[in-house]
Amino acid sequence: MIRCAEVEKTYTLGSERVHALRGVDLSIERPGFYGIMGQSGSGKSTLLHLLAALDRPDAGEIEIAGKAIHTLSEREATAFRRKGLGIVFQSFNLIPTLSASENIELPGLLAGEDRQWLRKRSAELLDLLGLGERGRHRPEAMSGGEQQRVAIARALLYSPPVLLADEPTGNLDSANSDRLWRLLGKVAEEQDITVVMVTHEPAAASHCERVFVIRDGTVHGTIETEGLDAGGVAARYQQFIGAA
Ligand SMILES: Nc1ncnc2c1ncn2[C@@H]1O[C@H](COP(=O)(O)OP(=O)(O)O)[C@@H](O)[C@H]1O
Ligand SMILES: [Mg+2]
Incomplete structure (x- = not known):
């Protein structure tokens, strides 16, 4: 589903060069819920950006589906982002004047899709994400957790094989965070897609089936989380990261 080989990315800030990724190798062979875990500045968001074709690596190869x-090319990347993959961020990026349904349908409306199909699809997605009653509500009338679920529904509009999430619960309280992690696992399983979530929290990572630990721009190891709770994941993570 996803394969990275020797992926490198360097940013230049004035005269300073930041080696954000120094040779990332990573392979995901089948659908499921996966995590990328690392400390702030370790290169997680950079990697997710490259997977989403929002930016290009300086070296290495990335294959998705x-x-x-x-x-x-720029044009091909735009087309790929529209249907080949969904992405959500810490901020929900919903349009405040549109209802939940309208927010979900908007990318399709802009692309000129059939309105009836869009209505049907957004209703399915509201159901999938436990938002059945919320379709007519605007973002301001919803909790942060509900808004993030609308953002996930919007990302799933075209049933992409891959959903990427960059610290998706960064703006949520712990109860809403927990609910969202469970939901991402359910989406991966029921839709048979690959969900990749970036996080620095063991509690989040414990919901994933496998976690890639990234440090200083490379993958330092993987954690198979079966049988591990948040504390167990935190302990394994510390082995890779060191007591920093
Ligand atoms: N657009 C950019 N320009 C310059 N440096 C950047 C840019 N984006 C990220 N970096 C640097 O690359 C490194 C990795 O950043 P990032 O991928 O955002 O880490 P993380 O998401 O794990 O916190 C950091 O040192 C960061 O400052
Ligand atoms: Mg980040």
């Missing part, structure tokens, strides 16, 4: 992302 059989497509070589690193070779796409």
Whole structure:
């Protein structure tokens, strides 16, 4: 589903060069709920940006669902982002004047999709994400957790094989965070897709089936989380990161 080989990315800030990624190798073979875990500044968001074809690696190869992302032109990358993958961020980025349903349908409306199909699809997605009653509500009338679920529904509009999430619970309290992690696991399983979540929290990572630990721009190891709770994941994580 996802394959990275020797992926490198360097940012230049004035005269300073930041090696954000120094040779990332990572392979996800089948659908499921996966985590990328690391401390602030370790390169997590950079990696997710590259997976989403929002930016290009300086070296290395990235393949998603059989497509070589690193070779796409600007135009091809835009098309890939529309249907080949969904992405959500810490901020929900909903349009405040539109209802939940309208927010979910908006990318399709802009692309000229059939309105009836859009209505049906957004109703399905509201159901999938436990928002059945919330379709007519505007973001301001919803909790943060509900708004993030609308953002996830919007990202799933075209049933992409891959959903990426960058610290999706960064703005949520712990009860809403827990609910969202469970939901991402359910989405991966029921829709048979690959969900990749970036996080620095063991509690989040414990919901994933496998966690890639990233440190200083490379993958330092993986954690198989079966049978581990948040404390167990935290302990394994510390082995890779050191008592920093
Ligand atoms: N656009 C950018 N320009 C310059 N440096 C950047 C840029 N984006 C990220 N970096 C640097 O790259 C490193 C990795 O950042 P990032 O991928 O955002 O880490 P994380 O998401 O794990 O906190 C950091 O040192 C950060 O300051
Ligand atoms: Mg980040």
